[in-house]
Amino acid sequence: MPVEEFVAGWISGAVGLVLGHPFDTVKVRLQTQSTYQGIVDCVVKTYRHESVLGFFKGMSFPIASVALVNSVLFGVYSNTLLALTATSHQERRAQPPSYTNIFIAGCTGGLLQAYCLAPFDLIKVRLQNQTEPRMQIASSMPRYRGPVHCAASILREEGPQGLFRGSWALVLRDTPTLGMYFVTYEGLCRQYTPEGQNPSSATVLVAGGFAGIASWITATPFDVIKSRMQMDGLKGRKYGGMLDCMASSFRQEGIGVFFKGMTLNSARAFPVNAATFLSYEYLLRLWR
Ligand SMILES: C[N+](C)(C)CCCC[C@H](N)C(=O)O
Numbered sequence: 476m477p478v479e480e481f482v483a484g485w486i487s488g489a490v491g492l493v494l495g496h497p498f499d500t501v502k503v504r505l506q507t508q509s510t511y512q513g514i515v516d517c518v519v520k521t522y523r524h525e526s527v528l529g530f531f532k533g534m535s536f537p538i539a540s541v542a543l544v545n546s547v548l549f550g551v552y553s554n555t556l557l558a559l560t561a562t563s564h565q566e567r568r569a570q571p572p573s574y575t576n577i578f579i580a581g582c583t584g585g586l587l588q589a590y591c592l593a594p595f596d597l598i599k600v601r602l603q604n605q606t607e608p609r610m611q612i613a614s615s616m617p618r619y620r621g622p623v624h625c626a627a628s629i630l631r632e633e634g635p636q637g638l639f640r641g642s643w644a645l646v647l648r649d650t651p652t653l654g655m656y657f658v659t660y661e662g663l664c665r666q667y668t669p670e671g672q673n674p675s676s677a678t679v680l681v682a683g684g685f686a687g688i689a690s691w692i693t694a695t696p697f698d699v700i701k702s703r704m705q706m707d708g709l710k711g712r713k714y715g716g717m718l719d720c721m722a723s724s725f726r727q728e729g730i731g732v733f734f735k736g737m738t739l740n741s742a743r744a745f746p747v748n749a750a751t752f753l754s755y756e757y758l759l760r761l762w763r
Pocket residue numbers: 491495545648649652653656687690691694744747748751
């Protein structure tokens with residue numbers, strides 16, 4: 476099983492994460508807190524109350540974890556394609572796999588990375604939702620002092636299953652949309668690359684960016700439910716499950732609730748995934 480895709484996925488995931496984390500923090504707050512009037516209000520209040528560091532809350536953990544998750548995603552994707560088509564990453568330029576096989580490989584990678592991602596994503600969302608300023612006074616101490624303390628508190632207060640709260644919504648969010656992610660990327664690369672050649676940097680950037688946008692637009696409804704389920708265990712249980720969360724969110728806030736954060740997801744998706752795919756492609760070419 477070639478390991479270069481796993482290593483390239485790890486490094487490219489870290490590059491994308493740092494670029495996109497501030498967008499992600501604002502998105503998570505808009506999805507789970509009703510105190511903000513919109514994106515600008517959230518950005519201004521976060522900066523005023525917590526300085527620029529407020530946008531990077533909850534990032535230390537994902538740097539290792541999402542990079543690992545990206546490693547699983549790209550590694551499983553590429554090795555599933557190897558199993559389905561008996562072609563390596565480089566051979567696929569000359570023998571392009573079918574979009575069905577690309578979709579299957581992307582869904583397989585999406586399903587497996589979701590299980591790796593679940594506990595890390597839960598901790599990230601819990602930390603991102605702590606709005607106390609850094610230089611807090613005793614009365615407004617945040618509940619969690621950091622990712623490790625957050626994990627230990629969840630284990631103590633909610634049990635091991637607490638670390639997987641929202642994981643079903645995460646699996647449903649990521650599995651089909653990561654199939655689409657890779658189909659979009661490969662389709663755009665083929666569209667703008669002469670047969671049998673490697674795509675140019677510009678093609679990789681544009682294809683990666685639009686693959687990220689397409690994937691996040693379709694993932695946003697389950698992204699909202701996932702974030703709400705992850706916050707649910709904090710102050711007792713508000714939802715009886717994922718379907719109850721969907722139904723009560725719709726009842727209280729209307730259909731628009733399922734598109735909360737879509738603008739931010741899309742704005743973040745282009746640079747993050749353009750950088751992710753560019754670094755992935757170049758790391759693989761360096762490796763050969
Ligand atoms: C499947 N879903 C849409 C959630 C993510 C797809 C892109 C994943 C990428 N690492 C990023 O952070 O944007």
